[in-house]
Amino acid sequence: xxxFPDASAEPSVGAPERKRRVLIVEDEGAIGMLLEDxxxxxxxxxxxxxxxxxxxxxxxxxxxxxxAILDVNLDGRPSFPIAEALRRRGIPFLFVTGYGAxxxxxxxxxxxxxxxxxxxxxxxAALSKLL
Amino acid sequence: MAIDAKFMGPPSAVGSSCDWDGALLxxxxxxxxxxxxxxxxxxxxxxxxxxxxREPEPGECFDQAVQLLRPLGExxxxxxxxxxxxxxxxxxxxxxxxPSGRRVHLLANIEPAGGGGAIGCFTDVTACSKGDPVRxxxxxxxGYRELLELLPSAVYTTDAEGxxxxxxxxxxxxxxxxxxxxxxxxxxxxxxxxxxxxxxPHDQCPMAVALKExxxxxxxEAVAERPDGTRVPFIAYPTPRFDEDGELTxxxxxxxxxSDRKRAGEYANRLASIVEFSDDAIVSKDLNxxxxxxxxxxQRLFGYTAEEAIGKPIYILIPPExxxxxxxxxxxxxxxxRIEHYETVRQRKDGSLIDISLTVSPLKxxxxxxxxxxxxxxxxxxxxxxxxxxxxxINELNHRVKNTLASVQSIAAQTFRGESGYRAKEFEERxxxxxxxxxxxxxxxxxxxxxxxxxxxxxxxxxVDRGSRVDIVGPRLRLRPKMALSxxxxxxxxxxxxxxxxxxxxxxxxxxLGWSVQSAPAEKKIRIRWEERGGPSVQPPSRTGFGTKLxxxxxxxxxxxxxxxxxxxxxxxxxxxxxxx
Numbered sequence: 001x002x003x004f005p006d007a008s009a010e011p012s013v014g015a016p017e018r019k020r021r022v023l024i025v026e027d028e029g030a031i032g033m034l035l036e037d038x039x040x041x042x043x044x045x046x047x048x049x050x051x052x053x054x055x056x057x058x059x060x061x062x063x064x065x066x067x068a069i070l071d072v073n074l075d076g077r078p079s080f081p082i083a084e085a086l087r088r089r090g091i092p093f094l095f096v097t098g099y100g101a102x103x104x105x106x107x108x109x110x111x112x113x114x115x116x117x118x119x120x121x122x123x124x125a126a127l128s129k130l131l
Numbered sequence: 132m133a134i135d136a137k138f139m140g141p142p143s144a145v146g147s148s149c150d151w152d153g154a155l156l157x158x159x160x161x162x163x164x165x166x167x168x169x170x171x172x173x174x175x176x177x178x179x180x181x182x183x184x185r186e187p188e189p190g191e192c193f194d195q196a197v198q199l200l201r202p203l204g205e206x207x208x209x210x211x212x213x214x215x216x217x218x219x220x221x222x223x224x225x226x227x228x229x230p231s232g233r234r235v236h237l238l239a240n241i242e243p244a245g246g247g248g249a250i251g252c253f254t255d256v257t258a259c260s261k262g263d264p265v266r267x268x269x270x271x272x273x274g275y276r277e278l279l280e281l282l283p284s285a286v287y288t289t290d291a292e293g294x295x296x297x298x299x300x301x302x303x304x305x306x307x308x309x310x311x312x313x314x315x316x317x318x319x320x321x322x323x324x325x326x327x328x329x330x331x332p333h334d335q336c337p338m339a340v341a342l343k344e345x346x347x348x349x350x351x352e353a354v355a356e357r358p359d360g361t362r363v364p365f366i367a368y369p370t371p372r373f374d375e376d377g378e379l380t381x382x383x384x385x386x387x388x389x390s391d392r393k394r395a396g397e398y399a400n401r402l403a404s405i406v407e408f409s410d411d412a413i414v415s416k417d418l419n420x421x422x423x424x425x426x427x428x429x430q431r432l433f434g435y436t437a438e439e440a441i442g443k444p445i446y447i448l449i450p451p452e453x454x455x456x457x458x459x460x461x462x463x464x465x466x467x468x469r470i471e472h473y474e475t476v477r478q479r480k481d482g483s484l485i486d487i488s489l490t491v492s493p494l495k496x497x498x499x500x501x502x503x504x505x506x507x508x509x510x511x512x513x514x515x516x517x518x519x520x521x522x523x524x525i526n527e528l529n530h531r532v533k534n535t536l537a538s539v540q541s542i543a544a545q546t547f548r549g550e551s552g553y554r555a556k557e558f559e560e561r562x563x564x565x566x567x568x569x570x571x572x573x574x575x576x577x578x579x580x581x582x583x584x585x586x587x588x589x590x591x592x593x594x595v596d597r598g599s600r601v602d603i604v605g606p607r608l609r610l611r612p613k614m615a616l617s618x619x620x621x622x623x624x625x626x627x628x629x630x631x632x633x634x635x636x637x638x639x640x641x642x643x644l645g646w647s648v649q650s651a652p653a654e655k656k657i658r659i660r661w662e663e664r665g666g667p668s669v670q671p672p673s674r675t676g677f678g679t680k681l682x683x684x685x686x687x688x689x690x691x692x693x694x695x696x697x698x699x700x701x702x703x704x705x706x707x708x709x710x711x712x
Contacts, residue, residue, distance in 0.1 A: 028534055034541030073530060098533025099526055100570060117537040117566050119559055122592065 020131060021047035023068040025056040025082055026096070027075045031116070035069060035096075038120045044127070053077045060085040067130050069114075072097035072104060080105050092130045161254045162237075166193050168247030170211035182237060182255055184229025193251065197227045213241045213249040225253070234377045257375060285319070285365070285386040291379045293317045293334075293342050305365065305388055307357025317342075318384075320355035326364070328354075338384045341369035345379055352389070364393050412487075412508040415494055420445045420461060423503065432487075432510055434480030445506075450478045464493050464504040474511065486515045522576065529573045536566050557677075560627060561620070564589055568619030572612050580615040582608045586644060589622045593630060600635055601626075605646035608657065614711070617689045618659070624678035625661050625705055633666045634702050640666030648711070657711045663702025671698040682707075 022044045026032040029051070036046050047065035050056035053074045060068065060082045068086055070079045072095050079095075086093045094112040097103050104113055114126050162179035166172050170192045180186055183197060193210040213220055225237040236257040242250050276297065279286045285302035289295055293316040302319045303309055310319040317339045323331040333339065337348040347370045355363045369384040406413050412429035416422050422445055425437040433440070433448055440447070449457060453476060463470060470491040476484050487508045494503040540562050547555035567588045571580045586603050594601060610618065622644070626635065634640025646659045663669075672679070679696060682705065687694045692709030 028538055030538040030541040031534065034537065034544055037541075037544060098530035098537070100529075100573075103526065103530070115566070115570065116533040117540045117559075117563055119556075119563050119592065 019043060019045040020067065020127075021045045021065040022127070023047045023056075023059055023063065023065045024049045025051075025060075025068060025074065025079055026071040027051045027073075028071070031071070031096075035123075038123050041120065042124050042127070051075075053079065053081065056082045057085060060089070060091075065091070067091060067127065068093040070095050072099060078105065080108065083108055083111070094126050094130055161252050164193055164210070164251045164253070165244065166210045166214060166249050166251070168214055170194060170214055170249075173248070178255075179253070182227070182229075182235050182253055184231055184233065184235075209239070210241060210249045210251055213243050213251075214247055217243040217247075219243060228377070232377065234375065236375075282385075285388070286383065287319045287386075288381055288383045289317070289338065289342065290381045291342065293339060293382075295319060296381065302386065305363055305386055306355055307359060307361065319386075321358050322356040324354040324356065324362070326352050326354060337367035338369040338382060341371050341384075342379070342382050345371050345373075347371065355386075364389050412506075414440075414445075414506045414508070415503055416445050416506065417503040418461065418465060418501070420457060422447075429508070432479075432485065432508060433477070439480075448477045450476060450484060460491055461504070464491060465501060467493050467501060469493070477508065485510060486512045525573055525576055529569065532569065533566060536562055557627070560593065561623060563592065564619055564623035565616070567592070568616050571619075572615060577612055579609045579611055582610055582615075582618070582646065585610070585615055585619055586622055589619050590626050590644075593623070593626050594635060600640065601642045601644060603644050605644075606648060608646070608648060608711075610711070614690055614709070617686050618707075621682055621686045621705075621707065622661075624681050625703070628678050628703065629663055629666070633669060634663035636666060638666060640664065640702065654710045657707075657709055659705075659707040659709075661703065661705040663704070666702050668700050669698050669702055 022039055024032055024035050024039075024046060026035060026049070032049050032051065036049065039046055048059050048063055050059050051074070056070070056074065056079060068082075068091060070082055070086075070093055072079055083093060083095075094114055095104055095108070096114045096116055096118065098116045100113070100115050104111070112126055112130060114122060162182045163174075163176050164172055164179050164187075165174040171190045172187045172193050175187060187193070194208055209220065209223070209225075220239070220241045223239040223241075225239050226234055227237065228234050234257075235255060238254045238256050240252045242252075244250050279297070280299045282299060283301055285299065285305040287295055287298035287302050287310070294313050295310045295315045296312060298310050298312075298319050306320045308319075308321050317333040318336045320333075323333060323336055325331050331353055336353065337351040340351075341348045347368075349368060350366055352364065352366050355365060357363070365386045365388050367384055367386055369382050371382045372380050374380050406426050409426060409428050410431075412432040413424075413426045414422055414429050415424040422440050422443055425435070425440045429440065430436055435443075435447070445457060446454060456475065460470060470489065473489045473491070475487060475489055477487050478484055488511045489509075490507045492505050493501045494505050496502045540559055543558050543562075544555060547558065568580070568585060571585055571588060582605065583603060590601055590603075626642075629635040629640075629642055634642050641664060643660070643662045643664070646657055649656045649658060682694050682696050686692060686707070690707075690709040692707050695704075695706045697704045
């Protein structure tokens with residue numbers, strides 16, 4: 001597999017001793033699965049996968065993980081309350097969305113956004129900046 | 132000098148009871164009338180009796196004793212006014228009518244007298260000047276006619292029966308005919324109409340009225356029809372003329388052509404009507420931003436009536452957070468600039484906000500000086516709502532398409548699991564390239580995309596650290612959506628190939644991507660050139676890969692393009708020539 005030059009999260013090159021744990025909040029099953037595969041290949045551990053707002057909020061407030069990937073639209077409901085909860089806990093996160101950066105609430109304009117569909121290298125770069 | 136209030140009679144009867152020397156008064160060649168504080172005549176000489184045409188009655192007020200024809204408005208007050216005010220009246224032209232009907236033309240000088248009376252001295256100038264100061268300064272008859280000829284307005288005269296006795300060139304021009312002197316009556320025109328278009332018989336025209344009623348007629352508007360059928364609106368000013376005995380001798384008439392004024396008036400009325408019934412708000416303001424006109428559209432749009440808005444500052448329509456716009460607008464107007472289709476927000480009387488498109492133009496006075504501005508405001512709320520709704524739908528569609536592409540990406544990843552990593556990655560990259568082109572088009576509401584932006588966005592994700600090795604050169608060019616999608620796929624394949632096998636791989640190779648537009652008479656074409664150099668020596672591929680197929684078949688077919696892809700030893704050269712309209 002060709003890795004992108006800035007895919008620094010590649011496990012065999014400079015990987016951390018403890019795998020970083022990532023929470024996935026994504027309502028599309030196939031995309032959630034893709035994220036799981038990509039994270040595993042990049043050397044991360046999936047801390048959990050939530051497909052609904054309430055479930056995502058609960059996990060964001062209670063579970064232990066290093067960062068989160070949030071789909072903006074969870075079955076028609078924005079995931080911004082989850083982002084608020086993560087911000088309160090000081091846990092970094094990034095949005096993935098089909099809307100692009102303009103689809104994100106202005107309160108989160110400074111937070112990273114990854115446009116769907118994205119390549120594994122782009123995800124790796126975004127996560128390495130986040131952590 | 133004290134004046135006895137008692138009626139003194141003519142000097143012969145004054146005797147010693149008067150300070151005046153009666154004999155002196157009697158021999159004066161002018162009429163002298165003395166009145167008391169109540170304006171009653173207290174003394175007069177025989178010359179006064181001659182000009183009055185009778186003896187004053189005892190205690191009679193001078194101003195009742197005479198029938199003054201001129202100056203109008205002075206009758207009943209000349210002597211009384213001087214007696215009351217103590218201020219003299221000098222060199223007054225008077226025309227009075229005696230009981231016999233005879234008219235006498237006088238030059239009057241009235242002085243105040245001590246004790247509140249007045250002394251009037253009246254010189255009969257009928258004989259020397261016929262009493263008419265205007266006539267006194269008239270030129271000779273020949274000069275008078277020459278003067279009338281030079282006038283730019285139509286002038287003609289008649290005798291007392293209304294027969295034309297004189298006309299000038301302007302009268303011929305206005306009437307479109309040469310009047311018959313001594314035969315034509317009342318008017319030089321061929322046919323006459325009232326302003327409403329109904330016929331006006333010549334014997335009822337303003338001149339006929341002036342002659343029959345022996346009075347001037349002023350400002351009556353009529354329409355003359357020329358023999359060629361053209362019509363001329365005019366205003367008539369007929370004035371009857373009298374001899375020294377007051378007998379009607381004829382009349383003079385001036386016809387003022389008001390075609391231009393009427394046309395200007397009609398034009399102004401049409402414009403006013405357009406403004407009044409416009410759906411747009413049309414407002415004018417002075418250079419201080421004070422509203423000075425307001426149409427019905429403005430009332431509908433902003434809620435203020437004309438009475439409420441006129442005289443108020445234009446700021447009543449501007450939300451406080453936009454007050455900074457107005458000084459800039461006024462400054463541009465002062466410079467004579469016009470502001471077109473400026474989209475902004477204004478405030479209604481009820482405080483609600485409204486999206487408008489504003490066009491502001493300088494208003495000039497007759498001298499061309501800028502004195503204010505006209506503002507035309509169009510309500511664009513519906514359009515804005517429509518645009519927002521369309522953008523919302525496009526965003527929603529984009530979101531769904533992107534999720535679908537991401538799902539396809541996931542399915543492909545699962546499908547290719549266990550196969551060559553290259554295959555899965557190639558697929559993923561193609562999918563993402565398609566998605567990037569989709570993004571650009573979505574930003575432009577699927578109206579088109581800029582070629583440079585498209586090329587940069589496709590190449591950048593592939594060449595995270597090698598983008599500087601791609602030189603993009605070409606004029607700004609908007610592509611239609613279909614062409615944008617096809618070219619994004621083409622650029623992706625070329626770039627991916629250059630990364631794997633060509634100039635963008637290891638080493639210092641570079642790629643030049645350029646385009647030019649050729650405007651042939653028949654069609655406009657774009658020529659795109661992808662040229663690699665400085666990379667490893669290139670061998671033609673042993674089999675036709677997806678990229679080659681896409682370029683030579685799919686892109687060529689979709690765009691009606693000629694595609695030449697050459698694997699030259701120095702690097703790949705791809706040329707695409709396609710119609711762009």
